[in-house]
Amino acid sequence: xxxxxxxxxxxxxxxxxxxxxxxxxxxxxxxxxxxxxxxxxxxxxxxxxxxxxxxxxxxxxxxxxxxxxxxxxxxxxxxxxxxxxxxxxxxxxxxxxxxxxxxxxxxxxxxxxxxxxxxxxxxxxxxxxxxxxxxxxxxxxxxxxxxxxxxxxxxxxxxxxxxxxxxxxxxxxxxxxxxxxxxxxxxxxxxxxxxxxxxxxxxxxxxxxxxxxxxxx
Amino acid sequence: xxxxxxxxxxxxxxxxxxxxxxxxxxxxxxxxxxxxxxxxxxxxxxxxxxxxxxxxxxxxxxxxxxxxxxxxxxxxxxxxxxxxxxxxxxxxxxxxxxxxxxxxxxxxxxxxxxxxxxxxxxxxxxxxxxxxxxxxxxxxxxxxxxxxxxxxxxxxxxxxxxxxxxxxxxxxxxxxxxxxxxxxxxxxxxxxxxxxxxxxxxxxxxxxxxxxxxxxx
Amino acid sequence: xxxxxxxxxxxxxxxxxxxxxxxxxxxxxxxxxxxxxxxxxxxxxxxxxxxxxxxxxxxxxxxxxxxxxxxxxxxxxxxxxxxxxxxxxxxxxxxxxxxxxxxxxxxxxxxxxxxxxxxxxxxxxxxxxxxxxxxxxxxxxxxxxxxxxxxxxxxxxxxxxxxxxxxxxxxxxxxxxxxxxxxxxxxxxxxxxxxxxxxxxxxxxxxxxxxxxxxxx
Amino acid sequence: xxxxxxxxxxxxxxxxxxxxxxxxxxxxxxxxxxxxxxxxxxxxxxxxxxxxxxxxxxxxxxxxxxxxxxxxxxxxxxxxxxxxxxxxxxxxxxxxxxxxxxxxxxxxxxxxxxxxxxxxxxxxxxxxxxxxxxxxxxxxxxxxxxxxxxxxxxxxxxxxxxxxxxxxxxxxxxxxxxxxxxxxxxxxxxxxxxxxxxxxxxxxxxxxxxxxxxxxx
Numbered sequence: 042x043x044x045x046x047x048x049x050x051x052x053x054x055x056x057x058x059x060x061x062x063x064x065x066x067x068x069x070x071x072x073x074x075x076x077x078x079x080x081x082x083x084x085x086x087x088x089x090x091x092x093x094x095x096x097x098x099x100x101x102x103x104x105x106x107x108x109x110x111x112x113x114x115x116x117x118x119x120x121x122x123x124x125x126x127x128x129x130x131x132x133x134x135x136x137x138x139x140x141x142x143x144x145x146x147x148x149x150x151x152x153x154x155x156x157x158x159x160x161x162x163x164x165x166x167x168x169x170x171x172x173x174x175x176x177x178x179x180x181x182x183x184x185x186x187x188x189x190x191x192x193x194x195x196x197x198x199x200x201x202x203x204x205x206x207x208x209x210x211x212x213x214x215x216x217x218x219x220x221x222x223x224x225x226x227x228x229x230x231x232x233x234x235x236x237x238x239x240x241x242x243x244x245x246x247x248x249x250x251x252x253x254x255x256x257x258x
Numbered sequence: 259x260x261x262x263x264x265x266x267x268x269x270x271x272x273x274x275x276x277x278x279x280x281x282x283x284x285x286x287x288x289x290x291x292x293x294x295x296x297x298x299x300x301x302x303x304x305x306x307x308x309x310x311x312x313x314x315x316x317x318x319x320x321x322x323x324x325x326x327x328x329x330x331x332x333x334x335x336x337x338x339x340x341x342x343x344x345x346x347x348x349x350x351x352x353x354x355x356x357x358x359x360x361x362x363x364x365x366x367x368x369x370x371x372x373x374x375x376x377x378x379x380x381x382x383x384x385x386x387x388x389x390x391x392x393x394x395x396x397x398x399x400x401x402x403x404x405x406x407x408x409x410x411x412x413x414x415x416x417x418x419x420x421x422x423x424x425x426x427x428x429x430x431x432x433x434x435x436x437x438x439x440x441x442x443x444x445x446x447x448x449x450x451x452x453x454x455x456x457x458x459x460x461x462x463x464x465x466x467x468x469x470x471x472x473x474x475x
Numbered sequence: 476x477x478x479x480x481x482x483x484x485x486x487x488x489x490x491x492x493x494x495x496x497x498x499x500x501x502x503x504x505x506x507x508x509x510x511x512x513x514x515x516x517x518x519x520x521x522x523x524x525x526x527x528x529x530x531x532x533x534x535x536x537x538x539x540x541x542x543x544x545x546x547x548x549x550x551x552x553x554x555x556x557x558x559x560x561x562x563x564x565x566x567x568x569x570x571x572x573x574x575x576x577x578x579x580x581x582x583x584x585x586x587x588x589x590x591x592x593x594x595x596x597x598x599x600x601x602x603x604x605x606x607x608x609x610x611x612x613x614x615x616x617x618x619x620x621x622x623x624x625x626x627x628x629x630x631x632x633x634x635x636x637x638x639x640x641x642x643x644x645x646x647x648x649x650x651x652x653x654x655x656x657x658x659x660x661x662x663x664x665x666x667x668x669x670x671x672x673x674x675x676x677x678x679x680x681x682x683x684x685x686x687x688x689x690x691x692x
Numbered sequence: 693x694x695x696x697x698x699x700x701x702x703x704x705x706x707x708x709x710x711x712x713x714x715x716x717x718x719x720x721x722x723x724x725x726x727x728x729x730x731x732x733x734x735x736x737x738x739x740x741x742x743x744x745x746x747x748x749x750x751x752x753x754x755x756x757x758x759x760x761x762x763x764x765x766x767x768x769x770x771x772x773x774x775x776x777x778x779x780x781x782x783x784x785x786x787x788x789x790x791x792x793x794x795x796x797x798x799x800x801x802x803x804x805x806x807x808x809x810x811x812x813x814x815x816x817x818x819x820x821x822x823x824x825x826x827x828x829x830x831x832x833x834x835x836x837x838x839x840x841x842x843x844x845x846x847x848x849x850x851x852x853x854x855x856x857x858x859x860x861x862x863x864x865x866x867x868x869x870x871x872x873x874x875x876x877x878x879x880x881x882x883x884x885x886x887x888x889x890x891x892x893x894x895x896x897x898x899x900x901x902x903x904x905x906x907x908x909x
Contacts, residue, residue: 048507051503058496059500062493066488066489066493070485070604086473137603138601167572169497169572171501186403186407187407187441198451201454201455213444213448216444217441220443220444224404224437226437230430231427231430234430255303256302257302275717279710280706283706287821290702291822350822355820355825386714386789388784389784516909519907556845628886632886635885635889644885647878647881651875651878654871658872661868664864665864668849669849672852672853689740691736
């Protein structure tokens with residue numbers, strides 16, 4: 042099959058670009074108002090062609106049905122400071138009028154056997170092309186920084202072992218997952234303090250106290 | 259004093275912009291070659307004017323001597339996947355020919371009482387202005403993601419309590435610092451596996467396996 | 476009046492950011508498909524506060540009514556290669572489903588006395604904020620590169636002379652406007668050739684021939 | 693030959709990225725100080741692989757000698773408001789300490805037969821890689837907006853006709869070149885007025901009057 046992948050993926054690239062701008066705008070809104078911001082940073086990607094081909098084979102998805110059956114051609118990740126923020130972000134996304142949540146999976150409360158934790162939303166986003174509106178699926182993953190770190194490590198090892206981890210590696214991954222979970226737990230106990238600290242400071246001089254956001258990529 | 263701050267800070271803004279491009283280029287180099295990359299992501303900031311004024315008062319630094327005595331007017335942060343990577347980055351920075359390291363503080367091996375961990379380099383960077391070269395100081399902080407997360411939480415609380423944490427808060431911060439440290443330790447035990455996984459994968463299809471970097475801000 | 480301008484202008488900043496991403500996406504679509512692209516580049520700005528205050532005074536617009544009566548708080552400029560492209564862009568914008576054109580002024584066919592040429596659309600754009608959708612006005616100016624160049628010169632002189640140009644200056648501006656118009660005319664005679672050249676080249680190797688777009692800001 | 697082009701071109705990509713940040717910084721410096729800025733905007737590109745292969749064949753440059761004999765693998769374009777600004781930019785670039793001008797061609801004073809006008813500098817730029825400094829060649833083209841517009845049109849037609857323009861097309865291109873030249877001439881007569889207008893305005897409120905630069909890509 043001699044598909045022009047760049048052209049095929051164009052609506053997905055456009056969707057990722059638009060959603061990144063929209064969700065970063067939400068982060069900025071929180072910074073400017075007197076509220077704790079549940080969004081730490083936002084990333085996005087269009088699935089690389091070799092990953093699409095690989096997944097189409099292993100999951101038995103026909104290339105003709107990619108648009109409806111491969112839900113993560115467009116992907117967005119939202120990193121939150123605290124576990125509780127994840128649920129705030131989910132609510133916020135469900136209330137938006139510019140796209141529709143069509144499916145959700147809560148791997149935060151119900152972590153996968155591997156140790157993986159994240160909240161997944163599959164959304165339908167109307168993207169305006171030159172002469173038509175196209176409804177594309179996009180997967181939004183919401184997670185803490187600790188969850189994100191662990192997931193990237195596991196993803197990396199997955200390439201080597203194709204999911205069949207040796208016992209030793211598996212053990213280490215499990216322990217790392219526990220440490221990540223522990224860090225999130227400890228952080229949560231401080232969350233109310235942080236939220237108050239952020240509002241207070243803002244109250245005084247009209248600027249957010251959370252200086253992480255002065256630091257820009 | 260009626261300083262034109264924007265004009266005064268221009269060489270620092272320029273320095274931050276140039277160093278971000280340079281260090282992100284290093285990250286890309288590792289991705290393209292068959293090596294584990296010690297740089298996860300890079301951020302930068304110019305110190306906000308109100309922070310400069312505050313620090314000048316509390317540290318008793320005269321506004322006339324800011325350029326030589328306030329070393330973090332320009333700031334760069336490099337986040338590393340693993341603790342060991344921090345030292346690799348330090349070596350790499352010391353070997354560069356486009357700036358000079360003039361001071362270093364290893365708060366990774368010797369963490370602060372607060373629990374703060376990071377490696378700091380003060381560098382002298384020659385920035386080309388319209389009609390002269392100016393040598394400006396820039397502070398480069400190198401840390402893991404877990405160190406960074408903890409530091410941002412502590413920074414945020416500092417604004418509220420001005421460094422005088424109540425015993426209860428202090429206790430929680432200490433426990434969070436331990437969890438962050440624990441996470442880094444667990445991760446380190448997997449580092450060699452990860453490095454091998456990354457090189458192997460690269461070997462097969464010429465692309466880095468570490469997909470975190472497909473995901474862009 | 477002690478307005479928090481940054482907060483007030485946030486929906487306009489967000490609108491400008493979203494529209495820039497959307498319209499640049501259109502430019503990319505043309506590049507990837509086998510068509511002449513009518514969009515050369517896209518810029519945007521939120522009106523600076525001092526310009527808002529000045530205009531509110533000279534046009535007698537109450538600060539309470541800025542949102543409905545000052546139509547260019549958010550501004551987008553689309554630069555086209557050829558005069559004919561302007562009308563194609565206007566049609567394209569009117570057919571979109573993500574905002575509504577509420578007013579249009581054709582200063583291309585009916586140039587202003589000053590020599591100013593441009594096509595203006597006032598649009599109503601629904602921008603999703605944290606917890607509501609706000610409909611904001613945005614002015615989209617569509618013009619050729621030559622029109623844009625002349626306009627920027629005239630704008631610059633306007634600051635000095637406040638619209639009361641000395642006869643000599645006025646004469647030179649008129650002559651420059653004629654040269655800009657002449658350049659657009661000459662270019663138009665080549666437009667069909669260019670369009671064909673672009674499609675042909677694309678046909679051969681699947682890449683756009685118009686290399687201006689390889690060159691990125 | 694099975695070259696890893698992405699890896700080969702990496703130092704050139706890095707050079708283009710660094711020079712864009714550096715030269716845009718110069719533009720910002722002019723905006724902040726009370727001076728007319730000779731730089732309107734800056735773009736850059738790394739030569740696409742298919743263009744490299746084509747040029748290597750037509751110019752008879754061996755692929756082994758690309759680094760020393762193909763001087764535009766890295767390319768930077770600087771657009772100036774006025775013809776006179778081109779020479780100011782050339783002087784400014786020659787006085788910099790972070791790269792060296794090794795060759796120059798003044799196609800502004802001595803335009804090519806085709807009608808092409810631009811000032812070309814070949815520079816040697818030291819780019820710091822992971823473990824070495826590499827000296828790469830980069831071509832910097834300096835031109836007015838009108839010159840740039842004409843050049844992009846001619847470039848586009850070149851793909852179709854491979855330089856062998858029909859008489860009719862040639863005639864139109866010549867006339868367009870004359871219009872572009874005429875526009876630059878008219879503009880130059882206003883340059884002193886503009887420069888004064890910009891300094892004056894800046895004097896009053898500390899902001900540049902040249903609003904073109906509020907408008908960002």
